[in-house]
Amino acid sequence: MMKTACVLALAGSAAAFAPAQQSTGANTALAASPFAGELGAQAPLGFWDPLGLLKDADQNKFDTLRTMELKHGRVSMLAVVGYLTTASGYRFPGYPEDVPAGFGAWHALGETQDGRSILVQMALFFVLAEIVNRDAEWADTEAEFVGDYRNGAIDYGWDRFSDAKKLRTRAVELNNGRAGQMSILG
Numbered sequence: 001m002m003k004t005a006c007v008l009a010l011a012g013s014a015a016a017f018a019p020a021q022q023s024t025g026a027n028t029a030l031a032a033s034p035f036a037g038e039l040g041a042q043a044p045l046g047f048w049d050p051l052g053l054l055k056d057a058d059q060n061k062f063d064t065l066r067t068m069e070l071k072h073g074r075v076s077m078l079a080v081v082g083y084l085t086t087a088s089g090y091r092f093p094g095y096p097e098d099v100p101a102g103f104g105a106w107h108a109l110g111e112t113q114d115g116r117s118i119l120v121q122m123a124l125f126f127v128l129a130e131i132v133n134r135d136a137e138w139a140d141t142e143a144e145f146v147g148d149y150r151n152g153a154i155d156y157g158w159d160r161f162s163d164a165k166k167l168r169t170r171a172v173e174l175n176n177g178r179a180g181q182m183s184i185l186g
Contacts, residue, residue, distance in 0.1 A: 012072075033048060033049070033054065035054055035057075035062055038062070039167065040174045040175075053065060055077075063146045066146045067146055067147060069174070070145075070147035070173075070174070070177060071133075072177070072181055073174065073176070073178060073180055074177060076177060076180035076183070077176060077177060077180035078180075080180050080183045083101065083102060086101040086102070087101045087102070096112070096114065096115065099115070133149045134151065
């Protein structure tokens, strides 16, 4: 009896290491969406729209939401780096030491003249970044994809990438932006 129980336990535990059966196709209603094949519909979730924002949407609505997702992702990635930097104790030279890391810094900066100067500089930077990171109507360039704000000025070798490398790089940025958004939320 004991030997039989050991053999059955061994056989049952071996099944944990057997390859899982792969689905031959998505069988959800979301897979029927016209956006199921878009960049960002990646494993393990595939196309995920829990709020139904794209239920009756056209390509223009999708592009608008993708632009917002990219922008929030880029800002969140920077925010995570900034938070981790200040949380580690690093401060810029001349920056007040008594200013806490995180959201508590907003209130502390507003209490002093130097802090208010820093807040004004930040606001001006945000305005400038918002102006620069838009399609330049005056430039004779066409954006290659939603979120492409190079405007013919910055390339970093992008034009020499293969189409597969460009798609992979965009997918990595999208996923890192999603991770940044979740990270900065806490």
